[in-house]
Amino acid sequence: xxxxxxxxxxxxxxxxxxxxxxxxxxxxxxxxxxxxxxxxxxxxxxxxxxxxxxxxxxxxxxxxxxxxxxxxxxxxxxxxxxxxxxxxxxxxxxxxxxxxxxxxxxxxxxxxxxxxxxxxxxxxxxxxxxxxxxxxxxxxxxxxxxxxxxxxxxxxxxxxxxxxxxxxxxxxxxxxxxxxxxxxxxxxxxxxxxxxxxxxxxxxxxxxxxxxxxxxxxxxxxxxxxxxxxxxxxxxxxxxxxxxxxxxxxxxxxxxxxxxxxxxxxxxxxxxxxxxx
Amino acid sequence: xxxxxxxxxxxxxxxxxxxxxxxxxxxxxxxxxxxxxxxxxxxxxxxxxxxxxxxxxxxxxxxxxxxxxxxxxxxxxxxxxxxxxxxxxxxxxxxxxxxxxxxxxxxxxxxxxxxxxxxxxxxxxxxxxxxxxxxxxxxxxxxxxxxxxxxxxxxxxxxxxxxxxxxxxxxxxxxxxxxxxxxxxxxxxxxxxxxxxxxxxxxxxxxxxxxxxxxxxxxxxxxxxxxxxxxxxxxxxxxxxxxxxxxxxxxxxxxxxxxxxxxxxxxxxxxxxxxxxxxxxxxxxxx
Ligand SMILES: Nc1ncnc2c1ncn2[C@@H]1O[C@H](COP(=O)(O)OP(=O)(O)OP(=O)(O)O)[C@@H](O)[C@H]1O
Ligand SMILES: Nc1ncnc2c1ncn2[C@@H]1O[C@H](COP(=O)(O)OP(=O)(O)OP(=O)(O)O)[C@@H](O)[C@H]1O
Ligand SMILES: [Mg+2]
Ligand SMILES: [Mg+2]
Numbered sequence: 001x002x003x004x005x006x007x008x009x010x011x012x013x014x015x016x017x018x019x020x021x022x023x024x025x026x027x028x029x030x031x032x033x034x035x036x037x038x039x040x041x042x043x044x045x046x047x048x049x050x051x052x053x054x055x056x057x058x059x060x061x062x063x064x065x066x067x068x069x070x071x072x073x074x075x076x077x078x079x080x081x082x083x084x085x086x087x088x089x090x091x092x093x094x095x096x097x098x099x100x101x102x103x104x105x106x107x108x109x110x111x112x113x114x115x116x117x118x119x120x121x122x123x124x125x126x127x128x129x130x131x132x133x134x135x136x137x138x139x140x141x142x143x144x145x146x147x148x149x150x151x152x153x154x155x156x157x158x159x160x161x162x163x164x165x166x167x168x169x170x171x172x173x174x175x176x177x178x179x180x181x182x183x184x185x186x187x188x189x190x191x192x193x194x195x196x197x198x199x200x201x202x203x204x205x206x207x208x209x210x211x212x213x214x215x216x217x218x219x220x221x222x223x224x225x226x227x228x229x230x231x232x233x234x235x236x237x238x239x240x241x242x243x244x245x246x247x248x249x250x251x252x253x254x255x256x257x258x259x260x261x262x263x264x265x266x267x268x269x270x271x272x273x274x275x276x277x
Numbered sequence: 278x279x280x281x282x283x284x285x286x287x288x289x290x291x292x293x294x295x296x297x298x299x300x301x302x303x304x305x306x307x308x309x310x311x312x313x314x315x316x317x318x319x320x321x322x323x324x325x326x327x328x329x330x331x332x333x334x335x336x337x338x339x340x341x342x343x344x345x346x347x348x349x350x351x352x353x354x355x356x357x358x359x360x361x362x363x364x365x366x367x368x369x370x371x372x373x374x375x376x377x378x379x380x381x382x383x384x385x386x387x388x389x390x391x392x393x394x395x396x397x398x399x400x401x402x403x404x405x406x407x408x409x410x411x412x413x414x415x416x417x418x419x420x421x422x423x424x425x426x427x428x429x430x431x432x433x434x435x436x437x438x439x440x441x442x443x444x445x446x447x448x449x450x451x452x453x454x455x456x457x458x459x460x461x462x463x464x465x466x467x468x469x470x471x472x473x474x475x476x477x478x479x480x481x482x483x484x485x486x487x488x489x490x491x492x493x494x495x496x497x498x499x500x501x502x503x504x505x506x507x508x509x510x511x512x513x514x515x516x517x518x519x520x521x522x523x524x525x526x527x528x529x530x531x532x533x534x535x536x537x538x539x540x541x542x543x544x545x546x547x548x549x550x551x552x553x554x555x556x557x558x559x560x561x562x563x564x
Binding site: 014040041042043046047089090092137138141142143144145146149167170171172173174175176177178200202239240241244245247248251252255257266267269270273274276277 | 291292297299318319320321322326371372374424425426427428429432450453454455456457458459460461482484485521522523524527528530531534535538540549550552553556557559560
């Protein structure tokens with residue numbers, strides 16, 4: 001089967017005069033229903049990739065295909081973007097409606113969805129993110145985390161085939177973060193929604209199918225999280241941090257303990273500790 | 278000891294007397310001493326950002342009073358009287374875009390020092406120093422602050438505040454959007470400022486940051502202070518954690534996993550180091 005996202009030999013720069021490319025001849029693909037984490041340091045080009053895939057920016061060279069249809073011809077753009085839901089890094093960049101409910105309804109209105117269906121979809125989406133009680137408030141009068149939740153509702157209400165989350169839960173409290181991740185996981189597993197998640201939270205990437213790591217305009221890793229976490233040198237070069245359990249495993253090794261040489265998550269490491277006694 | 282900041286029975290209502298009015302703080306009383314490193318945590322919408330904006334006079338109490346040094350703020354306070362306060366209290370907003378406005382990065386960071394009376398060369402020197410501390414490369418100095426990545430914007434906003442050398446530094450989720458290395462660097466800078474006597478008040482959802490940095494943590498719940506303790510005391514109270522949508526830091530989670538397996542460590546570990554230390558200690562006791 002064809003991949004749902006196919007990026008081929010893509011190069012991009014914001015300023016044509018500036019010699020430095022943000023993205024330099026990158027290629028990758030995502031299969032339908034995959035959950036992919038996109039990581040990299042500040043300024044490495046993650047949000048730029050998100051906007052390119054969503055058609056908000058156009059590449060200088062290379063192609064992006066969604067469901068095997070090219071993004072470059074403008075005819076197709078609008079059609080294509082229907083299949084993509086993008087949650088921006090800053091939720092304020094996304095709000096258009098006067099109230100929370102009308103904001104979430106905006107995308108549906110644009111697609112001329114009948115009013116009754118629209119209403120029920122908005123309700124479902126706002127309930128999923130725990131913001132139904134705020135439906136009549138102005139987006140500008142919400143707290144940071146409340147804004148992020150509404151922004152997520154605005155994307156999932158469209159039932160996109162591809163959901164791109166650009167640090168979409170960075171301001172949520174721990175419980176809300178967990179709840180939103182459960183919502184996303186469910187969309188991924190039950191509806192086979194393809195997820196492209198941009199995050200600095202290494203623990204979140206651990207649960208994805210695949211990690212794409214961006215550094216110095218190139219993709220320098222494309223593979224399973226458990227494989228990535230063992231590449232300590234690569235991680236250090238990327239200014240990344242190891243997950244807590246991996247740091248702890250390293251501390252045990254440094255202190256002279258005889259511990260497995262492969263990656264373990266928190267639970268596995270607790271079990272290993274228990275056996276010491 | 279000197280109480281540097283006192284909030285006394287503070288209430289705050291957004292849009293009072295309108296149908297949309299909303300009470301964001303209810304009867305909040307807090308005393309903060311010089312040189313503390315205080316974290317503020319709590320569910321989204323619990324009033325954290327509102328609370329910290331009381332301390333630099335950006336919002337004024339609807340009822341009650343806030344005292345910072347010898348400056349008093351209540352609902353009668355005139356904005357003109359607050360410039361001394363703004364110099365004393367530096368604030369990094371939850372959304373960095375909110376505090377960026379100049380047409381270049383360098384000008385943006387130099388704005389504060391200039392505004393507080395430095396001449397241009399001094400202001401520029403301070404700005405360059407602050408920018409290099411937070412890891413913003415020279416290549417970005419002449420760029421518009423709005424043509425930056427999210428993490429770069431955050432760094433510029435932080436630089437703009439520390440360039441003003443405030444005595445009290447308020448940070449509203451300062452590590453959001455920073456890459457892990459940037460996060461560690463910024464936390465290190467905050468620590469260094471704290472060691473030099475700067476009072477730190479940090480809003481965060483990151484329990485590892487709380488465990489590893491703060492000496493005091495206040496939990497907000499529906500506009501009220503629901504707990505005020507050391508991080509170790511907070512994490513010793515799983516019920517309080519659950520009731521406030523919080524989580525345990527990884528090190529503490531491991532502590533409880535071990536308790537579940539019948540292994541009791543002497544103290545709740547706040548870092549990976551402490552975990553290894555305590556296990557080693559416990560094992561030598563076992564032998
Ligand atoms: N509008 C713009 N004009 C010019 N340069 C830009 C613009 N937006 C971003 N850049 C630059 O492009 C590079 C990539 O930015 P991008 O926002 O994609 O990074 P990112 O990986 O999302 O970083 P972060 O983790 O900080 O959000 C950065 O160096 C940034 O300074
Ligand atoms: N400008 C405003 N007008 C009206 N209500 C507001 C405004 N700003 C915040 N509120 C409301 O006040 C309450 C407290 O908001 P605040 O921003 O202080 O929360 P917070 O604890 O910082 O949350 P978060 O963790 O999501 O940033 C929320 O219910 C919010 O909806
Ligand atoms: Mg970004
Ligand atoms: Mg807030």
